[in-house]
Amino acid sequence: xxxxxxxxxxxxxxxxxxxxxxxxxxxxxxxxxxxxxxxxxxxxxxxxxxxxxxxxxxxxxxxxxxxxxxxxxxxxxxxxxxxxxxxxxxxxxxxxxxxxxxxxxxxxxxxxxxxxxxxxxxxxxxxxxxxxxxxxxxxxxxxxxxxxxxxxxxxxxxxxxxxxxxxxxxxxxxxxxxxxxxxxxxxxxxxxxxxxxxxxxxxxxxxxxxxxxxxxxxxxxxxxxxxxxxxxxxxxxxxxxxxxxxxxxxxxxxxxxxxxxxxxxxxxxxxxxxxxxxxxxxxxxxxxxxxxxxxxxxxxxxxxxxxxxxxxxxxxxxxxxxxxxxxxxxxxxxxxxxxxxxxxxxxxxxxxxxxxxxxxxxxxxxxxxxxxxxxxxxxxxxxxxxxxxxxxxxxxxxxxxxxxxxxxxxxxxxxxxxxxxxxxxxxxxxxxxxxxxxxxxxxxxxxxxxxxxxxxxxxxxxxxxxxxxxxxxxxxxxxxxxxxxxxxxxxxxxxxxxxxxxxxxxx
Amino acid sequence: xxxxxxxxxxxxxxxxxxxxxxxxxxxxxxxxxxxxxxxxxxxxxxxxxxxxxxxxxxxxxxxxxxxxxxxxxxxxxxxxxxxxxxxxxxxxxxxxxxxxxxxxxxxxxxxxxxxxxxxxxxxxxxxxxxxxxxxxxxxxxxxxxxxxxxxxxxxxxxxxxxxxxxxxxxxxxxxxxxxxxxxxxxxxxxxxxxxxxxxxxxxxxxxxxxxxxxxxxxxxxxxxxxxxxxxxxxxxxxxxxxxxxxxxxxxxx
Ligand SMILES: Cc1cc2nc3c(=O)[nH]c(=O)nc-3n(C[C@H](O)[C@H](O)[C@H](O)COP(=O)(O)OP(=O)(O)OC[C@H]3O[C@@H](n4cnc5c(N)ncnc54)[C@H](O)[C@@H]3O)c2cc1C
Ligand SMILES: Cc1cc2nc3c(=O)[nH]c(=O)nc-3n(C[C@H](O)[C@H](O)[C@H](O)COP(=O)(O)OP(=O)(O)OC[C@H]3O[C@@H](n4cnc5c(N)ncnc54)[C@H](O)[C@@H]3O)c2cc1C
Numbered sequence: 216x217x218x219x220x221x222x223x224x225x226x227x228x229x230x231x232x233x234x235x236x237x238x239x240x241x242x243x244x245x246x247x248x249x250x251x252x253x254x255x256x257x258x259x260x261x262x263x264x265x266x267x268x269x270x271x272x273x274x275x276x277x278x279x280x281x282x283x284x285x286x287x288x289x290x291x292x293x294x295x296x297x298x299x300x301x302x303x304x305x306x307x308x309x310x311x312x313x314x315x316x317x318x319x320x321x322x323x324x325x326x327x328x329x330x331x332x333x334x335x336x337x338x339x340x341x342x343x344x345x346x347x348x349x350x351x352x353x354x355x356x357x358x359x360x361x362x363x364x365x366x367x368x369x370x371x372x373x374x375x376x377x378x379x380x381x382x383x384x385x386x387x388x389x390x391x392x393x394x395x396x397x398x399x400x401x402x403x404x405x406x407x408x409x410x411x412x413x414x415x416x417x418x419x420x421x422x423x424x425x426x427x428x429x430x431x432x433x434x435x436x437x438x439x440x441x442x443x444x445x446x447x448x449x450x451x452x453x454x455x456x457x458x459x460x461x462x463x464x465x466x467x468x469x470x471x472x473x474x475x476x477x478x479x480x481x482x483x484x485x486x487x488x489x490x491x492x493x494x495x496x497x498x499x500x501x502x503x504x505x506x507x508x509x510x511x512x513x514x515x516x517x518x519x520x521x522x523x524x525x526x527x528x529x530x531x532x533x534x535x536x537x538x539x540x541x542x543x544x545x546x547x548x549x550x551x552x553x554x555x556x557x558x559x560x561x562x563x564x565x566x567x568x569x570x571x572x573x574x575x576x577x578x579x580x581x582x583x584x585x586x587x588x589x590x591x592x593x594x595x596x597x598x599x600x601x602x603x604x605x606x607x608x609x610x611x612x613x614x615x616x617x618x619x620x621x622x623x624x625x626x627x628x629x630x631x632x633x634x635x636x637x638x639x640x641x642x643x644x645x646x647x648x649x650x651x652x653x654x655x656x657x658x659x660x661x662x663x664x665x666x667x668x669x670x671x672x673x674x675x676x677x678x679x680x681x682x683x684x685x686x687x688x689x690x691x692x693x694x695x696x697x698x699x700x701x702x703x704x705x706x707x708x709x710x711x712x713x714x715x716x717x718x719x720x721x722x
Numbered sequence: 723x724x725x726x727x728x729x730x731x732x733x734x735x736x737x738x739x740x741x742x743x744x745x746x747x748x749x750x751x752x753x754x755x756x757x758x759x760x761x762x763x764x765x766x767x768x769x770x771x772x773x774x775x776x777x778x779x780x781x782x783x784x785x786x787x788x789x790x791x792x793x794x795x796x797x798x799x800x801x802x803x804x805x806x807x808x809x810x811x812x813x814x815x816x817x818x819x820x821x822x823x824x825x826x827x828x829x830x831x832x833x834x835x836x837x838x839x840x841x842x843x844x845x846x847x848x849x850x851x852x853x854x855x856x857x858x859x860x861x862x863x864x865x866x867x868x869x870x871x872x873x874x875x876x877x878x879x880x881x882x883x884x885x886x887x888x889x890x891x892x893x894x895x896x897x898x899x900x901x902x903x904x905x906x907x908x909x910x911x912x913x914x915x916x917x918x919x920x921x922x923x924x925x926x927x928x929x930x931x932x933x934x935x936x937x938x939x940x941x942x943x944x945x946x947x948x949x950x951x952x953x954x955x956x957x958x959x960x961x962x963x964x965x966x967x968x969x970x971x972x973x974x975x
Contacts, residue, residue: 465938484912529909529955531911531912531914532914559915560919563915569915570916571915572912572918573918574757574912576737577733577737577755577757578736578757578760639833705959
């Protein structure tokens, strides 16, 4: 069926693909992190011949990348905001190899940057200086999918979308979904406690990850790979590795609880006039759609333009100040459609929603989701993007955007100030894009954004983590006591500080 | 103003992975998401634009198939078509329904409805036949303009820009005529909520091939449906020299 394949390319040129590599190449290369930011290299060893010899003896020459051109894409993050200058990328296949690498690095004080799909948005996944990159791309084995319990066991380097495809064959689905699915690794998702597009329905990874295996900085393998839904034996150590961004250890295997793949999926894309109406529609969606509501996202007009103008995607409706995406998952399409149609007729009837479309055709749903999932990619074309990921009380969800528009009203360097995000979870992605990096703009945004968020008792990092960009701002969301405990844990798990130095933990 | 007929086929959605039935008698369709054949969507869009430009007075969509075909008719109605006709063909009869049958059905309806222009997709993405427009023109003895990437209606004739190998061909033909839509003819719209709601009240007429005097007895027998051969796993070679020697070994250079 040639035409089917041809069509899926032509009608949807934006299909899931690995755009990571192509992004780093051929477009502007960011300044070296060490030059752009005031940061000093730690007392770590400089890589020498003996070190490299050890790595090649262990992995062979193929899995030790030293060619500078090839190293480059591992040194630059997805949104091209930071750049390290590592000259050594390691690609282990097994936990034992990870263990031997770490034990050697720990003994020789070699700093290590754990890396999955390198789609992280806070500069955590690439070296700051010359840290050795430990990339999990070849740790991509699926060990087991249990049809009855829905438990998937796999290696940390499995690409999220590949897992979803494998699960679909068995009538199951990953509990998380995000725009980076074609590139990000499950290990990276777990290490950042990624949220994504269906968290509203399926909860976060602290709930769905049943167990994991990790390697500590000294090479010790910690087996927490329980596959049990209930396991109250002792402390729940797995949670320390979920969301700790490679600071405490390297996650090597994961057991995750997967829900049944919904038989009925419907998606509505709506146009609205005001943020107040968005809140009303959200409330009504929760009430009227109840148990079938799976996603509730919002996009403002300026954000949608990065898709329609920069990426040339087509919007199903004309322009409105705000848009919402509402997806339902259920087991009976007639039932879901009846609910959804009733809801839509209501919100159209009472004037909350001005226009929209609704579909259950997979191809159309995919094209509509592209308008949400490809936003991050679209922003890159503006130039440089200052990206923030905050949780705010729902009434204040959008308040950062008007506030910042006022603050930066006279700055001509700014291309766009906009907000979109996981409305149902109270998590807004706020960004200011400029033609290029600007210290002046940065000074006007930070720490203002964090102070603003903190005053509203929000979180300065809802789902992307702390990485390189935010350690000094952690205190806006965490008490002094909890920061002390974080430091003590770091000291205990990684006394030499070789894992992801300069990141996550405040100085 | 012209009366326009469009054909809309319900096919497995192009984003869905196709599975062959274990007994190789066909592909699995139960519980599989379907949608309107993408080329038919383009045909509908063109017809609706003709109506919006007041070139067309009425647009009628026809779908031949099982009861669920009404879903694609509803989509067509929500896109702006005025009336739907569902020609019910189901079960084993539908499995062997071919362009030869569909073209006779379309021809008959075109005559009954006094149609001036028939637009269908250039092919359906399930059987890839690319025959319906041509056969319908044959049955009616009307001129045909296939693979249209541009349609301009004149008073008594219609000008069609066709995508042909190596370029474009512009032809003019008399009305009534049969046209088939190519990918670049237009970009179909999404059905919007107000129109989806309005579409619920638009009429869908139900007919059978018998009502139209069309014999749909099978002209083919399906012997076996097979998966395409699976692509052999690739091999990673360490360098160019190695690549060349491997290619030589395999007799490729
Ligand atoms: C287009 C796009 C959309 C996104 N959407 C969302 C979203 O909706 N929700 C959301 O939460 N995030 C989102 N993100 C950011 C998100 O954090 C990442 O996409 C993803 O979770 C990171 O996975 P990764 O494999 O790319 O990890 P990387 O980027 O490689 O690494 C992320 C961090 O985890 C560490 N790490 C990676 N693997 C391991 C491991 N095995 N063990 C220990 N540490 C490890 C790294 O050192 C780094 O600190 C998005 C990113 C993009 C580019
Ligand atoms: C009839 C019955 C039915 C039950 N059914 C279930 C069931 O379905 N599922 C289930 O999981 N359990 C069940 N349990 C056991 C369950 O653990 C307890 O009922 C409940 O969770 C304990 O609450 P509690 O306030 O009584 O705690 P306690 O019994 O007082 O304490 C339990 C433990 O927690 C500690 N603790 C108590 N409060 C605190 C605190 N504030 N901070 C720190 N430590 C504290 C105590 O030192 C002790 O170690 C059942 C028990 C009974 C008697």
